[in-house]
Amino acid sequence: VTIIDLEAAPLREVNAALHRLAPGTNEPVRLINPRGRHAVAAGLDATVTIEIEGHVGYYCAGMNKQATVLIHGNAGPGLGENIMSGRVKVSGDASQAAGASGQGGLIVIGGSAAARCGISMKGVDIVVRGSVGHMSAFMAQAGRLVILGDAGDALGDSIYEARLYVRGAVRSLGADCVEKEMRPEHKTEVAALLKDAGLAEEAAPEQFHRYGSARELYHFHIDNVGAY
Amino acid sequence: MAETDRYVAFGTEYRALAGLPGIESANVWEPEPRTPYFWDMAA
Numbered sequence: 001v002t003i004i005d006l007e008a009a010p011l012r013e014v015n016a017a018l019h020r021l022a023p024g025t026n027e028p029v030r031l032i033n034p035r036g037r038h039a040v041a042a043g044l045d046a047t048v049t050i051e052i053e054g055h056v057g058y059y060c061a062g063m064n065k066q067a068t069v070l071i072h073g074n075a076g077p078g079l080g081e082n083i084m085s086g087r088v089k090v091s092g093d094a095s096q097a098a099g100a101s102g103q104g105g106l107i108v109i110g111g112s113a114a115a116r117c118g119i120s121m122k123g124v125d126i127v128v129r130g131s132v133g134h135m136s137a138f139m140a141q142a143g144r145l146v147i148l149g150d151a152g153d154a155l156g157d158s159i160y161e162a163r164l165y166v167r168g169a170v171r172s173l174g175a176d177c178v179e180k181e182m183r184p185e186h187k188t189e190v191a192a193l194l195k196d197a198g199l200a201e202e203a204a205p206e207q208f209h210r211y212g213s214a215r216e217l218y219h220f221h222i223d224n225v226g227a228y
Numbered sequence: 229m230a231e232t233d234r235y236v237a238f239g240t241e242y243r244a245l246a247g248l249p250g251i252e253s254a255n256v257w258e259p260e261p262r263t264p265y266f267w268d269m270a271a
Contacts (some may be wrong), residue, residue, distance in 0.1 A: 036243035055242045055256065074256060077242050095241075095258060134261065190261050 009034040011040065023066075030075075036076065043070050044086070061088040064105060080107045083124050096133070099126045102143065108197040115152065118145045121162055129195035137164050139176065146193050148203050152178040156211050160218055163209040165190050168205055175227060176217040180210045229265075230254040236267050 001227045002012055006208075018041060028049045034040050038057040041050045044067035052069070055070070057076040065084045067091065074092035083102040085125035093111035100116070102124025112130030115189040116138055131149030138154070140162030148169035157174020163186070164177075173179075194200045217224060230237045232254045237243045240260045253264065259265060 035246040036241060038243070055245050055246075057241055073244065076243075094257065115261070 001028050001030050003030045003031050006035070006037060007038070011037050014042060015039065018044055018046075018048075018050070021048050023047065031213070034073070038076070039068070044069070047086075053195075055092070064088055073087075074111070078104075078168070079109075080124075083107065084212070093130070101126050101189075102126070106196060108199075112149065114217075117161070121145065125193055127193055127199060127200060129202065131168065133170075137162055138179075144189065144193060145224060146190060146197075146208070148199065156213070158217060159211075159213045161213060165208040166211065167207045169208075169210070169211075173211065176214050177211055178214040180212050182208065182210050186210050189202070229259055230256050 004053045005089045023046055025046050025048045030051045032053045034052055034054045034056045036055050039059045040056045042043055042059055042062040045065040047066045049068040052071045055073040056071055059078040059081055063109055064086045067086045069088045073092040075090045077095040077097050079094045079098040081100040082087040082148045083105045086107040089105040089108040090151050091110040094109045095115045096114045097116045097119050098113045099107045099118050099121055101120045105121045107126045109128045113128050113132045115133035115135055116127050116130040117136040118137045121143045123146045125224040127146045129148050129197050132147050132151050135151035135154050136151055137159055139157045139158045141160040143162050145164045147166045151166050151170045153172045154174035155170050156164050156177030159177050190205040190208050194203055234248045237245055237248055245251055
């Protein structure tokens with residue numbers, strides 16, 4: 001394990017060093033004393049595991065490819081934004097816009113996520129052990145969002161084809177987001193995601209409700225002009 | 229928000245609170261929108 005103290009080493013140099021890691025690197029790296037710094041371990045593109053001991057600030061593990069980033073603490077806004085592949089796991093809470101625009105990979109949030117979790121998600125899978133705030137999955141296009149707790153106001157507003165699974169209560173659904181039937185393939189999908197997130201013991205697929213697009217808004221229809 | 233036995237602090241991000249004494253063991257959380265919170269001082 002390589003241990004890097006972010007109080008001693010400039011973050012820009014640490015991230016540059018992480019970017020230089022060769023494909024197939026498997027020496028784990030541990031970053032200590034992040035103290036809310038921004039863009040910690042952003043832009044990685046190697047099959048390395050990075051452990052971060054403490055709270056991180058904005059855009060941690062943004063644009064991640066291949067790497068596994070484990071955060072022992074909380075994450076600020078934009079955790080794993082634009083993630084392409086790999087996995088990002090935070091033990092505590094994540095602030096707004098976790099997984100925003102993510103194209104692939106998996107984000108696991110051990111606590112709760114704030115507003116706009118999974119906004120404009122385009123293929124990423126996000127599993128939240130706690131609850132999510134308002135406007136989560138806003139304009140979500142693809143991927144799966146699994147919430148073991150509750151969802152705030154306007155879940156899935158203007159959603160396209162992402163699939164949302166919520167175990168708890170949904171305070172309100174956004175425009176064009178509706179509850180849908182939980183068919184066997186959806187239970188299988190939730191079970192696989194829970195297992196992947198290491199939460200298979202904590203919830204059963206039967207406990208979830210599925211939400212998705214009513215597909216009334218995203219094709220232009222003159223009768224809906226007031227809702228656009 | 230950061231809460232300890234000695235203080236309640238708030239900042240736009242954790243970075244702004246990172247220098248506070250005892251922050252390592254503080255309860256750090258994000259307040260809900262449209263929700264007032266109250267604290268009182270015991271004596």
